[in-house]
Amino acid sequence: MSSTSSSSMATPSYCGKIDARRATNTSQLLSISVASSACNCHFRPFPSKTLVSCLSSTKLGLNFFDAPNGRGYLQINNGRFRIRYKSPNILERTLLAKTDANLIDDEDPVEVIKDHGSSKTDADLEKQQKSSQLSKRVVFGLGIGITAGGVVLTGGWVFSVAVAAAVFAGSREYFELVRSHGIASGMTPPPLYVSRACSVICALMPLITLYKGQIDVSVASAAFVVAMALLLQRGNPRFSQLSSTIFGLFYCGYLPSFWVKLRCRLLAPALNTGVGATWPILLGGQAHWTVGLVATLISISSIIAADTFAFVGGKAFGRIPLTSISPKKTWEGAIAGLAGCIATSVLLSKIFSWPTSNLSAIGFGLLNFFASLFGDLLESMIKRDAGVKDSGSLIPGHGGILDRVDSYIFTGALAYAFVRNLLPLYGV
Structure with a gap:
């Protein structure tokens, strides 16, 4: 932990760097940075130190303590690590930092708001971070969903x-x-x-x-x-x-x-679809609603429903882990996702009048669910071996492209085979 000095008239600042040892590979260190403002106190430079955490993901609470002889120390909240330093008139300062074994590069400094003895608590920082992350996910999720819906309806080269x-x-x-x-x-x-x-x-x-x-x-x-x-x-x-x-x-x-x-x-017309009867002539009329369009809409909607129901069900009732590949997934969430996927497939089959058989709609829902689930698990396995949390950072709040489309990679091939080879006359 290193510090920077400043003049007595200005408000000095201190910052530090923590190296947390990865649980999966003890030869590699993950670095994170923390920063805060100090009130009317001086610092003298001292050598950098390393704090080692044996946990793959942990929250570190760091406290600066003053000592009567002017020799203070920096202590982690569990009291097992200390770094001593010399500095006069050090008031108690609390730094909160978070390290994640899935992150490779240094995180941005975590700013701790200090106003004469009052600072943000860990719960406040975590709540603010979750709120910001959720708002990003919602905004960009809606934007992606609306854009993708328009692209699917347009079809062709678009x-x-x-x-x-x-x-x-x-x-x-x-x-x-x-x-x-x-x-x-x-x-x-x-x-x-x-x-x-x-x-x-x-x-x-x-x-x-x-x-x-x-x-x-x-x-x-x-x-x-x-x-x-x-x-x-x-x-x-x-x-x-x-x-x-x-x-x-x-x-x-x-x-x-x-x-x-x-x-x-799959250009066979979905003749029984009521939506096609009211579709504008300028946009292709009823002929625009083909089996391929209806099957694509049902498949994509079923996958979205499966992910949503699995997330909600897992949060509310999740107890039993589904697999070690993705520890956050539970059997309860998977069952909820399966139910939501089948229900969506059957409901949309009634709206679009395709496929005409309820058994076919249930089978289509089952196929979409298992294809999306194992596509998700496969990408999780790749990321686990790579040692990263997200495949990229292209989409704010969502990670990379693979993080958003992993459920769809296998589904398209299996849905095409199901409609093309298993449904008589493409389910019309």
């Missing part, structure tokens, strides 16, 4: 370009995870130029799907080119490079392209 943009951003995040400390420490990541080339290839797959209908040959050709590039690189090629790259092409490019096949390639 929908395909939107999917391609999301695929490009998601693939960049995926390869950053592959190159992160947690994963790269146990394997050799692909070269940077290969990762960037794969991101471009993944972004082209939805567009190829729109105009060609099939991308199997394109994916196989892209995999061959990438494999050759890895084998011919300088140095010693590793199998881990090939496996992580080929999986990236499959996970980030091939699977999301099925959403284009579902929305834009």
